[in-house]
Amino acid sequence: MGPAGQLLVLSHFEAMTLFAFFTSLVFAFLSKRGWRDRAKSFLWTFLLFLLAGVGLGWLMYPFPR
Amino acid sequence: MNGTDSPKTPAAPPAPRAGQREARAWLLGVLGWLVPGLGHLAQKKFDRAAVFFVSVVALAGLGLAMGAKLYGPPFARDQGLFLFALHVLGFFGDLGAGLLFFAARLAGWGQTYMGRAVGDYGTVFFLGAGLLNLLTALDAYDVAVGKKE
Numbered sequence: 001m002g003p004a005g006q007l008l009v010l011s012h013f014e015a016m017t018l019f020a021f022f023t024s025l026v027f028a029f030l031s032k033r034g035w036r037d038r039a040k041s042f043l044w045t046f047l048l049f050l051l052a053g054v055g056l057g058w059l060m061y062p063f064p065r
Numbered sequence: 066m067n068g069t070d071s072p073k074t075p076a077a078p079p080a081p082r083a084g085q086r087e088a089r090a091w092l093l094g095v096l097g098w099l100v101p102g103l104g105h106l107a108q109k110k111f112d113r114a115a116v117f118f119v120s121v122v123a124l125a126g127l128g129l130a131m132g133a134k135l136y137g138p139p140f141a142r143d144q145g146l147f148l149f150a151l152h153v154l155g156f157f158g159d160l161g162a163g164l165l166f167f168a169a170r171l172a173g174w175g176q177t178y179m180g181r182a183v184g185d186y187g188t189v190f191f192l193g194a195g196l197l198n199l200l201t202a203l204d205a206y207d208v209a210v211g212k213k214e
Contacts, residue, residue: 007130007131008127008130008131009131010131010186012186015131015186015190018127018190019124019186019189019190019193022120022123022124022197023120023124023193023197025116025120026116026117026120026121026197026200026201029112029113029116029117030200030201030204033214
């Protein structure tokens with residue numbers, strides 16, 4: 001049990017990765033037909049989610065508060 | 066009798082009228098909103114139904130486990146119009162999760178603001194689940210009216 005009754009405590013990166021995984025999966029199945037196209041779309045979206053997250057994190061690095 | 070007709074050939078079922086088809090599409094969209102993936106399951110799109118159900122339920126469940134704050138009435142108006150509008154929009158986003166939202170509210174989950182970063186992640190997870198579920202419900206509607214495969 002985490003702080004204040006939370007069942008799950010994740011780091012920012014873990015939460016971002018999980019969010020990116022499920023969101024990319026749904027986007028791939030919504031926008032593409034056929035397993036090959038879906039797999040490509042999923043991988044691209046997932047990677048871009050992670051890259052954008054880490055990139056924005058670095059851009060905000062000089063402004064901690 | 067036409068000579069090309071075969072007595073063994075079953076007659077094709079009559080095509081549904083446009084109104085019936087539209088009503089069925091709305092019903093499937095609403096089903097997809099209430100239970101993630103149900104609109105696709107009813108149309109025998111088993112792969113999409115499974116992925117949508119697992120993804121939306123996982124996002125909502127993880128969000129609640131992280132201490133998500135669920136938006137809903139009554140909305141406080143003493144913090145300004147901007148925050149009021151954000152809470153109303155958040156409510157509509159959360160509402161997109163369908164029965165998951167109603168079940169969580171009835172169970173009393175997500176009523177308190179955690180005030181910690183991980184609680185905010187949870188709020189975004191649940192909001193993301195609701196918005197994705199709305200997209201899947203629209204997809205179920207589009208498939209039913211024939212706009213998409």
